Amino acid sequence: MGTSSLQNIFDTHNHSQFSFDGKRTTVEQSASSAKGKGLAGICFTDHCDFFVPPMKAAYEHLVPETFDVEAQQEEIRRTGDKIGNQGFRILKGVEIGLQKKCRDSIRDFLSGNSFDQVIASVHYLDDTDPFYGGYYEGKDWKTAYGHYLETIYEEMTWLGDFDIMGHFDYVARYAPYPQASILYKDFSDILDALLKYLAENGKALEINTKTYQDYHGRTPVLDINILKRFREYGGEAVTLGSDSHDPGRVGDKFSLYSETVRSAGFGYLAHFEGRSLCMDRIG
Numbered sequence: 480m481g482t483s484s485l486q487n488i489f490d491t492h493n494h495s496q497f498s499f500d501g502k503r504t505t506v507e508q509s510a511s512s513a514k515g516k517g518l519a520g521i522c523f524t525d526h527c528d529f530f531v532p533p534m535k536a537a538y539e540h541l542v543p544e545t546f547d548v549e550a551q552q553e554e555i556r557r558t559g560d561k562i563g564n565q566g567f568r569i570l571k572g573v574e575i576g577l578q579k580k581c582r583d584s585i586r587d588f589l590s591g592n593s594f595d596q597v598i599a600s601v602h603y604l605d606d607t608d609p610f611y612g613g614y615y616e617g618k619d620w621k622t623a624y625g626h627y628l629e630t631i632y633e634e635m636t637w638l639g640d641f642d643i644m645g646h647f648d649y650v651a652r653y654a655p656y657p658q659a660s661i662l663y664k665d666f667s668d669i670l671d672a673l674l675k676y677l678a679e680n681g682k683a684l685e686i687n688t689k690t691y692q693d694y695h696g697r698t699p700v701l702d703i704n705i706l707k708r709f710r711e712y713g714g715e716a717v718t719l720g721s722d723s724h725d726p727g728r729v730g731d732k733f734s735l736y737s738e739t740v741r742s743a744g745f746g747y748l749a750h751f752e753g754r755s756l757c758m759d760r761i762g
């Protein structure tokens with residue numbers, strides 16, 4: 480099997496200058512990159528986290544409570560008018576950070592704004608930030624990964640109002656353990672619960688290709704058994720997201736992972752427009 484064509488595929492997870500950590504790109508630069516790489520479209524999903532753990536206090540000035548939604552959407556419209564003709568789509572989204580203590584703010588934010596697509600992700604838990612390490616102290620890999628997955632389940636099923644479960648394996652990226660991957664066999668109970676919920680509620684499972692790269696000498700892998708299990712539960716919607724913060728990573732490894740999705744039994748990838756599921760045949 481050769482490489483898949485990207486012509487029907489959307490990159491559904493990208494950050495722009497409207498994310499606190501998105502200063503290495505702009506909507507226009509990343510959209511141009513997506514178009515240049517032959518993708519069908521790109522969705523900008525800037526960060527919205529309502530609480531940042533104290534250990535990241537030195538960076539707090541970079542983290543607004545939320546991003547300027549109006550400015551982001553205006554810039555997406557402007558860029559669409561400039562380069563989005565001839566079928567290329569530029570979509571407006573958000574990556575909402577799930578946290579129990581922020582539930583009210585999250586609900587208000589989502590009901591007060593309209594997006595093409597909402598990704599629900601866990602970035603902070605137990606008032607710690609896995610990116611800066613504190614989360615892993617005193618935990619073995621199985622406890623650390625399992626608790627992260629359980630937290631996704633708890634907050635995602637509470638929210639309901641979202642389209643895509645973001646990076647279920649985020650917690651493995653920055654972990655200090657030699658065990659770098661979340662494998663189905665190690666977490667079958669909680670993964671079953673997550674996948675069943677997504678399948679039964681028409682939500683998408685995200686393959687976040689930012690996870691599958693080198694992190695201080697270890698490279699997490701995607702376990703295809705997770706995709707196969709999702710299929711067994713009747714799951715249909717799988718999205719590819721690069722989680723890019725710069726134009727170069729837009730669509731990163733999409734040929735490889737669209738083949739993985741196909742070999743797990745899916746004929747389509749997915750994206751969302753106006754919060755409705757759209758299916759894109761794998762070329």
Ligand SMILES: [Zn+2]
Nearest residue numbers: 574600645646
């Ligand atoms: Zn994220």
Ligand SMILES: [Zn+2]
Nearest residue numbers: 492494574722
């Ligand atoms: Zn992201």
